Amino acid sequence: MDQVNVGLTRAAVWTGDGIDMWDIEIPTLEPEDLLVRVDLATVCGSDLHTVSGRRNGACPSVLGHEAVGHVVAVGDATSIAAVGDRIVWSVTVSCGRCDRCISGFTAKCSAVRKVGHESATSAWTLSGSYARHIVLPHGTAVARVPHSMPDAVAAPAACATATVMAALDAAGALESKRVLIVGAGMLGITAAAAGAERGATVRVLDRDPERQRLCRAFGADEDDGAQTDVAIDFSGSSSAVQAALGRLDIGGRLVLAGSVAPGPPITVDPEAVVRNWLTVTGIHNYEPRHLHQAVAFLRDTGEKYPWESLVEAPVPLAELASVLRPTPSGILRSSVAP
Template sequence: MDQITAGLTPAAVWTGSGIEMWDIEIPALESGDLLVRVDLATVCGSDLHTVSGRRHGACPSVLGHEAVGHVVAVGDATSPAAVGDRIVWSVTVPCGRCSRCVRGFTAKCSSVRKVGHESAESPWVLSGSYARHIVLPRGTAVARVPDTMPDAVAAPAACATATVTAALDAAGALDGRRVLIVGAGMLGVTAAAAACERGASVTVVDRDPERQRQSRAFGAGEDDGARTDVTIDFSGSSAAVQSALGRLDVGGRLVLAGSVAPGPPITVDPEAVVRNWLTITGIHNYEPRHLHQAVAFLRNTDAKYPWESLVEAPVPLAELASVLRPTPSGILRSSVAP
């Protein structure tokens, strides 16, 4: 590692009661590792859940897993990128050897580690994106990002856009299908645009009328309450999921992506599932191919949809605490520029 990248780097650390600024020593890189300078990190809803107490996470820790940056040092020639590359990176770091990884479910690796979810007192201290630098260990999927893509467009690819891509894969072929998106947050509006690009007729529902109106700029039409072929839920609301299940037409498919915290159970009528050939499935995290597909999707639609408008102007790293809160209508992601 060269003299420029050696030494200390500032990080905003979640302590369980607030954010503290720490100077953390940059470790020596191991084989296959990358050291990345974080250019912009966006604030995902899961981080808001952590600081609000809705989600348990390691503590103290450097949060943040949705970001874009430049590689400033590599462990060796086996590293997946070169110095100077502009990249986004996956949330999950799998072992690549367990039965789940072998079956293609690396996102649910038996010993998975996750960017922005590890203890700051563990060997992987620089694991989150709310720091000037992050270490990406061997096994982290990375995707190169075009220089022409704004940071505010690229950063969400690492979580929101890639997760949407996984959800649409689970939904199956969408050309000519009626698709209902439940929840018009960052994932919902992204899914609306992505489903439209796959030839679907898309509607979006959200309890926030402003967010529902905003989805129109991403290809969504007015919801008329009619039957649907595919419903994708990003809301995590049991009531919304129950309602969406009741709207599926024969052969319909329900994809659950937002139910990532405990909630009331829903009622499923087995006879209705059988007689109507219904499919209910779920996705959590995503596979490396989805990260690459997410970058390609954003690159191909950068002139068609107002992606950059969804992200609030960044605050400095030292002001991270000020944006760890729900964003106002119209802004779906806060951001930090370390």
């Protein structure tokens, strides 16, 4: 086993009342575990929901699940990565054995664990990316990242970009299709570019005019209010979902990706679904293939779209609390450099 000397690392721990800095012992790695030095972590909306009380989560915990880093140690028999590899990693950790995993839904594994969502008092203490090191247990998908890709471009691949890849999978073939993206956050803007790269005419709808304008630099056209072949919702707003459903043309497909918290129900007219051949589907998290697709997409479009401009300059780990807040218009991700 290629193992660093056991010592302490530093982590920013969410306590329910704020962020405390903890010194945490680096554990001896189990077979197929990875120890990663976190180079940059971006702040996802779900972390903001946790600290604002909109989302329940383990507490105390090391939050953070969008990050990029270098492997510094590996457990026995590990073949998915080697010391020195620059990687991003999946949000979910699956068992690989249950019926859900076998059927291809590893993100919904019956024993799923999640990066940045586990208790800091559990056996997996270093489970989040707001720390100098993170332990990635067996069952975590990883993807190698080109050294030419900036940290600020690579980190969102682990959540935002990979989730978009899953949403586009659910949307089906997009060549020559009209696509409506609802919500112009990091996911919506990424989906605009990804849809445009797949040959779609993309329009984006957001209540923030600045974010809607920002989408023009990522392949989107101005929304004209017309019917659409595909609508993908990242907003999680029931009223926005209802409106998107109403804009589907014959054979239209609605993909729901933002409805991850309880909200008012929407109305679905079964006759309209039947007569118009409509499809409504949802995705939650993503599969390992989507993580690899995300890295490839960012690599291939790095010179075409200004991805790095969407991420705020990083703050030190000790200042994490200062960026656990909504970002200004035009900046979609805060970041931390542990």
